[in-house]
Amino acid sequence: MSIPQSGGGPIEHFDQLAQYMADGCKPKEDWRIGTEHEKFGYCKDSLKPLPFEGERSIVAVLSGLRDQFGWAPVEEGGKLIGLEKDGANVSLEPGGALELSGAPLETIHETCDEVNVHLREVKEIAEKIGVGFIGLGAAPIWTHDEMPLMPKGRYKLMNDYMQRVGTMGRTMMRRTCTVQVNIDFGSEADMVQKLRVALALQPVATALFANSPFFEGKPNGHKSWRSRVWRDLDDARTGMLPFVFDEGFGFERYAEYALDVPMYFVYRDGKYINALGMSFRDFLEGKLPALPGETPTLSDWADHLTTAFPEARIKKYMEMRGADGGPWRRLCALPAYWVGLMYDQSALDAAWDMVKGWDAETREELRIAASVDGLQAEVNGLKMHDLARQSVEIAEAGLKARARPGAGGLVADETHFLNALKDSLDSGKTPADELLDEYHGEWGGDLTKIFAAHSY
Template sequence: MARDTSDTTPLTTRAALIDWFAAGEKPRARFAIGTEHEKIPFHTATCEPVPYAGDRGIRALLDGLARETGWEPIWDVGNVIGLTAPEGGAISIEPGGQFELSGAPLPDVHATARELAEHLAATRRVADGLGIGFLDLGMSPKWTQGETPVMPKSRYRIMAGYMPKVGSLGLDMMLRTATVQVNLDFSSEADMARKMRASLALQPVATALFANSPFTDGRPNGFLSRRSEIWRDTDADRTGMLPGAFEPGFGYEAYVDWLLDVPMYFVKRGDTYHDVSGASFRDLMAGKLAQMPGAYATVSDWANHASTVFPEVRLKRFLEMRGADVGDAGMIAAQAAFWVGLLYDDAALDAALDLVSGWGGTEREALRATVPRLGLAASVAGRNLGGVAAEALAIARSGLVARARRDEHGRDETLHLQPLEAIVAAGRTHAEDRLADYDGPWRRSVDPAFTDCTFR
């Protein structure tokens, strides 16, 4: 998240919390696509991580990009922690220096691909002069957690203190992983619920298709998507497959009740983040928060709290797909194409729901548990996941054909599914290709990843 919300309107009722989500509804004609991706920076001369400070650090990169793009700096206690664009996009930094583009809401996948190309070109123009490159892997392959720099961002200090209390891998998640996320709209509560169920059930399919984090601490880690596995031991209160989404009557109210049960991280007043980790949002609404007596909840507090839960699909005023490792530029656009094709056409959404209709909670949880290690070789409800992925891609293709959004060359959005279709045809993920490189031309070293697995 590039920056926290600032809205001091009081929130005094549960109905107001529900209405906050309902306000995200849009007519179909205004549906947009927001794509976010993280990339891990390194110094090209040494293959070492990039600290915040210094002439060749993250701050220098942000300052250079501000000059390059004209985007405005985002400040946190005297530190520039991101940039914001007038048209709605933003750049932010994750806890370990992962450099994130939060794209503007755009009308089609072609526009997403153009936005990405422009961002990467601008970033290269600045980063090349600083000797900085960017990995296109879902986890840093070499540096230990202790060797990874920590960014000076207030909310991350609070999260870092809380994470070890609720799981063993939260700090790895914060400091060493990188993802790509797609944000999509809904038109009504019923539309949200249908899209939530389809995308939650199929999120492990995306995890398999985008698996790209097979190395940790300089060697294979035993997983195709170690990033995805890390999330399984981060914080059970705020992660996972949201089983309640599959219960009859699921909607905004049920999500609000789940979110109210998730402990808070912080309350922000002015520029100050108050550590209230473990506290109840209900107590804040009642003015009974032990750490901040007399403080009452505002719209900002609710929006910020909604941004600190991390299920595989997250509801804010849009739906956020969270199951994929980052990959190269083609894979980032493919992530958008996959979910747009499945969710933005009614017939495709019906077909996606039919595809997963026979999966119960046990099957969904078992798939979520096995796919980080097995990828497309996993199975669900007696079916090989590679076959399920092929069917899901065919549905996504049909949805994109029905949308008929064409680029300047007359091509529709199915163009951007090609990297995923190649993976399914080969039956091999990018992680498996990288593992073959490690055992072959890389000579059992991850150092070549800093040449072969980079954004160009």
Template sequence: MARDVSDTTPLGARAELIDWIASGEKPRETWRLGTEHEKIPFYTADASPVPYEGERGIRALLEGLQELTGWEPILEEGLPIGLFDEVQGGAISLEPGGQFELSGAPVRTLHETAAETARHIEQAKAVGARLGLSFLTLGMSPLWTRAETPVMPKARYRIMTAYMPKVGTLGLDMMYRTSTVQVNMDYASESDMVKKLRVSLALQPIATAIFANSPFTDGKPNGFLSRRSAIWLDTDRDRTGMMDFAFEEGFGYERYVDWALDVPMYFVKRGSTYHDVAGASFRDLFAGKLAQLPGEHATRSDWANHVSTLFPEVRLKRYLEMRGADVGPPEQINALSAFWTGLLYDDVSLDAAWELVKAWTSADRNNLRTDVPKQALKAVIAGRSARDVARDALALSKAGLKRRAFKDEMGQDESRHLAYVEEIVETGRTPAERLLELYHGPWAGSVKPAFRECVF
């Protein structure tokens, strides 16, 4: 999230929480997509991590990009922690370990989001080159220990850092050492949201498998193809997972709100101050009975900020966030957005995708989610390989993009952005498996070459 919300409008009824999510409904003609991706910076000369401060640190990178783009700085305690495009709506933010994130503006076509990603990467590389920095195209930091990883000066991350070890063993690895890409999608109505959420939840492990790209940790293979995905399995079970309740009869905005209300909070923000209330109940804040902040009542910003701290495989805010993929090179980032756009923004493909997954049981979906980090496309669900399911889903996505018929300046439709993923599914070799072949072959048992070859 680029910046926490500040809206002091008080909340007086549970219905207002439901209405907040329902307010995200948009007619089809105004649907947009937004692509977000993180990337891990390093010093090009010696593959060492980049701290926040210093003449060549993350702060200098932000300040250089501010000068180049004209975007407005996002400040916390007087320190720049991000940038915001007041015109188009995009933002740059920092993840806990210095992962550098672009939250793309909402755009109409995949051609636009691909151009935006290319422009941002070009700008980041230009400023980075002056500072001696480069950026990894991997879903997890491959070399540095957690102790060697920098810490960014953001109050919410200090609160989360203290809380994570209380609710899981790998939350700090998630925060400081992983790197992801996601795409944000609109919905027209509650029923449209429900169908899209169910389809994307069921297929999220398939996307994880296709884009698996985090096989190294601490300088060696970690035993997974998507270690980033495996880490989420032991981060915080209260706020992560496959949301089995989304497949229950009657699911909708109200049921999601009730789940969110029961997820413990991290913080309450008042003015510029983050109050650590980790583990406390939002219901208590809503009722004005939060022990840590006597007399305080929930505001609209409290709810928006709380919902942003939920981390299921697909997150519902006032849009849907596809959260299951490792980051990769630009063509991989674009392919993820294409995959979901073709499936979710075309009615024929969406209906067919539901037919593909609707017979799966909760056990089927969760077993796939558990198996995919190690097995990727070789995992099995309901007697079929993930690769076979991926092939079907990819065909539906491609057909959906062709029906959307948005052409670029060369006359090509959006399905061209699927080329990268089509090769993966056709060969059955994920990015991680290709990297492991390099590690055991030309790289001679070292991850150091990744800092030359897996770079934006």
């Protein structure tokens, strides 16, 4: 979940809303890669989720990272709720999952190094206090009541609101994890093409990275339960955004969409003011019930953009949001997949050619089928395995064209980061399929064995 934004002046006219996002446009040489990933923490002896405070807790892990590895503390209400260093930050998901929001980096070699250093640091601290971390799309055995709600004002408001607008919002908050990549765009036209490809292929990413076949101690009938959860959360702020494919779509139309997303909060003086269900349009007119007579700043708009949760979203950059949290190798494979598709024009054109004939119904059906069947999904004659293979081939060509060397020039490009996906394509099995094989095989139906087998 995003942290409060800052630095924005007053909003005096509508054009500023679209311009805020347009100001993210960068020349290609300045495009960067930002990887975000979440993981569940637990006590090794009891296999229970970490409480916020105590000897074995979220605060103990954050404090260890601060004291041993030089991270600066981030506090809210006098409580340690995050860390920051060198353009990256460590934050908490509502149920206590630990998230690394990486710095904007030039190559996947760099972002993968960042992930690896972070996981090593976390592991070193965690082992000292009897704690483990595991990368999965959904909590495998824990119930809602076992998951603590982190002491952040934003989360308290969201928790109170979620049950009014869907059935799975609190499940998303406490018991799901994702890996995301943030990418740049060069112009409005570039943003439009990238967002259309991103939304159309998000179900393919969901299938390739499917890693949540268990919930509350047993198989749940889905390869990606996390994706299923997002389909019944809040229709006003989630989904596949069919309007993005309409003629004339651009920053202004996305701003109109975001204005129609009901508000959660306004952040003032370190506190979250309840604006649940209120209208940002009213806020623009000084008619927000939570702050009568007050009009928003660009920081308020930036905060509001973080409360829309479509499968891919726009801020001053683009977020790919369709993948389950997962094992170490997949944390580097996701940026490789999307950067390969998005940062070379020939690859982006090929990806658009692949998806441009799909209508909104097909895209939505692919999203549903991906969550249920993963790579085995099929919709209207489109086989997910074939789509995944084709898109990975395009991504590989894009990474070859980028030709960004690593490891002191010993590695020619970034294509090897796709190997985890190629393994799935060759075997036909995603992490979810492999987990189910273990569950029905060597684990003998004992899901507690997942922790020893798959923790970082």
